[in-house]
Amino acid sequence: MRTQKKDRSRLIAAAMQKIQCDMTVENVQLVNVLTGEIYPASVDILDGMIVRVREKGEETSVKSKEIYDGGGKYMIPGFIDTHMHVESSMMLPENLGRAAAVWGTTTVCTDPHEIANVMGIDGVRFMLENGKKQAIRHYVLAPSSVPAVPALEGNGAYFGAEEVGEILDMDGVVGIAEIMDYVGVYNDCERMHGIIDEGIKRNMFLQGHSPMARGKELAAYILGGPKSDHESSIADEVREKLRNGMHINLRASSIIDALTEQKKGIDGQLWHDNVSICTDDVHAKDLLEKGHINAVVRKLIEMGMEPIEAIKLASYNAAREYNFEDLGAIAPGYAADFQLVKRLDGNMPSEVFVDGRLVAENGVYTADDDKSPIADMPNTVNMPQIASPEDFLMKAPEGCGDSAKILVLTRNGGNAAVKTGRWMELPVKNGYVSIDGHDELQFVCVANRYGSGDKNIAVMDCFDMKEGAMATTVSHDSHNFTVFYKDIDSAWACAERLKETGGGMCAAKDGKVISAIELPVAGLMSTHACKEVSDEIENIENTIKSLCGEEFTLLMLVVFSLPVLPGLTLTDRGMIDGMTQRFVQQSCLS
C-alpha cells in the first residue's frame, strides 16, 4: 500500500533535474536499512518525498531551494510504533504525537480501544481527526473487542462485524487492532469470525494478541486470521510464534517489559524479517523522560543487538508488517521521514523530519501545527444512580439482622491486581454493611457511567487505605466510574467532581477533593501537553500515596475492575470470577 498520493510527474521531473527540489540534506552518513550499509550521502526532497539519495561524488545540476547541513550526523529512518494505545498516556493524539516526535517517532499505529469502549465509533473518529493536528503520521486500527467481555460489564458501545467494517472504511484506518479474544478466535466463535472477515475481505492487516497461545491453539489462532503478537513473555513462545509465521512486535511498555526474554527468543535465528517494535502503553512521564520507540531500540542495543539491526526493526520491518510501501527507509519514493543522530544508540535525535519538514530539534517540537482547540466533547460521565453520598452505602442482604457474611476482595500474595475472596462476618447498621473498626478494609464501588444505572459495591482490603477516597473514570476495559473509599462523603466528593469535569482521577479526604487530574475527553484523556500531564499524574499519585502508602501506584487503580484478570474482580454488574467468567455471590446471611 502506498500511503502517499503525491504528484509523480513533479517527483520525476525533480529527479531528472528539470525542476528544483524543496530541500537537500547534505553531509550525512546514510544508514540504509534496506541493505545494512552506511555511507556518506546527500538527500534531495520534494513534496515530502525523497527524490534521490546521492552518494558521495554524485552531483545535481539544479540546486534545491533549501540546503540543510546534516553536520556529518547519521541519517536514520523515522521510527514506527506498530502497536500502541494513545489513551494510556492520558494525552490526546495531538499531544502524544508532539511528545513522541522529539524522540524520532514519525509514525504511530494506534488502537483506540479505550475511547471506543466509552464513545464507540464517534470516539474512533475523534482520534483520527485529532491525530491530524500534529506532524507525525497517526494511523488507527479498528478496535476488535468492544466490549472486551460482553455481558459481564456495562460499557459505552458494542462493536460487531458491522461496526468494525464501518471503521475499516475510514481514511487513515489500516487494519484490525489486537484481536485479543484469542479464545474466541481459536474456538471459532461467530463474533470474532465475522469481525475478522471484515478485515480479510478488505485485504487489511490483522493484528494479533495471544499471550501464552502455543501448540494447537496457536496454529488455530493463526488460521483464524491474526498475524502478529506483542504479548509473548518467554523466549520459547517468541521463537515458536516466529517459526509459525507470526510477526513479533518486541514490546517495552510503561507497564510490561519482557524485552530480555523476547530478545532471547529471536537470538540465533538467521533473519529477523518478521520482528519489529511497539510500546503498547506508554505513560506521559516515561515519554517525557525516557523516550518512545527509541527507548526500546536503546534497550535492544544495550542488550547486544547491532544498532543498525535495531534501527531496521523500528523502521523498515515495521513498515513491511503493515505493507506500507513508502515508509520505513530512505530511498527514492519513500516519505521523507527521518532523524539525524550523532550516535546509533537510541538516544534523543538532534533533528527529526516528517514529510520533509523539520518537526523537532534537540527535544523541542518545532512543527507549525493547527492550534485550534478541539471541538467540544460530550461529558461521558452519566451516572443517575449516584445522586447523594448515601448511594455509596453498601446494602446488606435482605433479612440479615446485625451482621452478614460478606465476600471481601483481598490481595493475592501482595499482588493487588490479582484478587481472591475471603468470607468475613461484618456488622450491619440500618441495613448497610459497616467496616467500622476494620482499619484494613475499604469499600469499592463500580458505577456504570453510560446511563444504565448499574452500580455495585464491595468490601476489600487490597489497598492500605487509611482515610478518604480515590476515584477514576479510567478503569479498564469499560472505564466505569470506580471509587475506593473509607467514608461515603469523600466518595461522593469524588463522584461530584468527576461528573462535573467529565471524568478524570481524584482523591478526597474529609469529604473534600484534595487532588485531581481532569480527563475531560471521554474521561480518559487530558487536553494538556506531555509535561503538564506528567506533572499532574505525579501530583495525584503522590497524594494517593499519602492516603494508601508508598507502595501504591495509579496502575493498581485503573486495572482493578478488569474482568479478564484471573481471580475475582468487580464490575458495575457484579463480582466476577475471571477464570470462569461467571458472576459470584457477594454476600449471604450469617
Next chain:
Amino acid sequence: MRTQKKDRSRLIAAAMQKIQCDMTVENVQLVNVLTGEIYPASVDILDGMIVRVREKGEETSVKSKEIYDGGGKYMIPGFIDTHMHVESSMMLPENLGRAAAVWGTTTVCTDPHEIANVMGIDGVRFMLENGKKQAIRHYVLAPSSVPAVPALEGNGAYFGAEEVGEILDMDGVVGIAEIMDYVGVYNDCERMHGIIDEGIKRNMFLQGHSPMARGKELAAYILGGPKSDHESSIADEVREKLRNGMHINLRASSIIDALTEQKKGIDGQLWHDNVSICTDDVHAKDLLEKGHINAVVRKLIEMGMEPIEAIKLASYNAAREYNFEDLGAIAPGYAADFQLVKRLDGNMPSEVFVDGRLVAENGVYTADDDKSPIADMPNTVNMPQIASPEDFLMKAPEGCGDSAKILVLTRNGGNAAVKTGRWMELPVKNGYVSIDGHDELQFVCVANRYGSGDKNIAVMDCFDMKEGAMATTVSHDSHNFTVFYKDIDSAWACAERLKETGGGMCAAKDGKVISAIELPVAGLMSTHACKEVSDEIENIENTIKSLCGEEFTLLMLVVFSLPVLPGLTLTDRGMIDGMTQRFVQQSCLS
C-alpha cells in the same frame, strides 16, 4: 494479499483436533525460511493448506486420513519464479507448468508479452485459462509494452491504460509486467504514466525492467512506479538499485546469465530482504535437462551462497515481493506447496507437493490433470500480401536500370544480433534485385501477419546460408513472419507451411519444407509436452545448421527483427536504426 480463499472454520477445527486433516507428512527436516532454522517436524495439511507444523514431541490426538513418510528428507518451500515468459519455452502454460513442477517450482508469475503482441487481451485470457490445466500456481501480469515500439512495426494489438486496466481486473492477474519502456517512464511520457496509474490505483505490483538505469534516471524510474529489476548485469548496478529501494530478481535465463555479477552486487550486504530469483526466458531443452528456478538456486549455492539463504530467495522473498501472504513458507495458514529433497543443493527434488497434493516424484509429473484438448485457437497467420513465390522478389528502386545501390544488412563484428549496413551495387533483373553470384548474400523478408498487408524485403549477409530458406513466426517483439532465403520457391514453401499450420518455424530446400516445428498457438507455442518440443527444436536447429553452418542458433532467427536492438534491423514497415528509432533508406539509384 491472501491468494487462498479456504474455509477458515475447517482449518481452525483441524488445528484444534476436532476434525481430521487430509494428510500428515511425517519424518522431515523442516527448513524454516522464516527464521533460518532446520529441525525435525511433522506437517498437518487440510484443504491444501498447512494446518500445523508439529515439532518433535508434539503429538496430535486425531490421526490424519493419510500419513506420508518424508523419509527423513528436508522439506523446503516450493520455488517461485518472479518473472518469466512462458512463450519463450514454446510450450503452453500447462506444459510449462508440468515441466517446471518436477524441479520444485510451485508458482510462476508470468508475463504473456509475446502472445499479447499477437492476440491482445484474448491471448492473455487464453494463457490464464490454459495455466489452470496443470497443478502449479500460474499467475499472470499485464503486459505493459504492447507493442514494444509503436509505429515502427505492425503487430496484433495495442495496449493503453484501458486495456491494461481490463487485464488487471482479471482473476489471477497480480500486477503489471516488466515496465520496459524505462525511457518513457523517466521522461514521464503520457502512455506509461497512464498504464502505471492503473496499477497504482488497484494497489498492484509494478514490475520493473531498467537495464543500465543509474543515478538520476534510476531515481526517476523508481518514482515513476516500478519497484523491481531483473536486468542488471554488473555488480555496482545491482548494489545501487538495492540501495535505492528496488527489489532485485537474480536471473539466469537460457539467453542471459549475469548471475556471477549480480551475486557480487549483493555480497557484503547485511540483509537480502529484497532479492529473489527469476528465469525470464527458459528453453524447453534447458527446462528438461537443467531445471528451472532450482537451477539458479544451484548456481548460487555453487557460488558460495548458504543453501538456506538461496532457498529463502527462491521462496519467501519472492512471495513477499508480490505480497503473497500465504505462499513461500511452511507454517500454519500457508498453502501446502513444498518439496522433499535429499540435499540442499538445488538438484531435482524427490517429491513436489502443490496445494497439499503430490504432483511430481523423481522427475515424473504425477498430478491428475484435466486432459481435455485446448479450445480451437484461431490461426493468427494472416498474410494476404504473400500469395505466390514472386511475392518474395525484392523490387528494385523505380528507374534504376541494370543495377541499384542496396543497403545490405551485415553482421557487426561477428555478432548476428547487432547489425550494421553497407551499401552494395547489386544487379537488377526484370525490376528485381538479384543476389546471383553473391554466395555471401541472402534475402530477408518480414511480412506482417496480422492482415495489414505490409511486408519488407532486404538483402543481408548475416548468416552463412548457402541454399534454401528458413522462416519463423516467433520473431520478437511483434512476431511477424520472418524468412531468410536464397531462393523464392523455398521462401514460398515456408510461407505456405506456416500459413497452413498457424505458425511455427521451418526450413526448406529446393522449394520443399525439410524440417518444421508447428507452433499453432499464436504462432508461438506448440501443443506438445516439454520432451517433444525440446526434440523438435533440436531437430529444426540441426537442419538449419546444415543450411547455415554450425555457428547458427535459433536465437539468431527470433531476435533478428527486434527493433530495440542497437544497430539496424528490419520490420514489416521498413529498415530501422535502433539507436535513433527512425526508418532508414534501404536502396537508391546507382
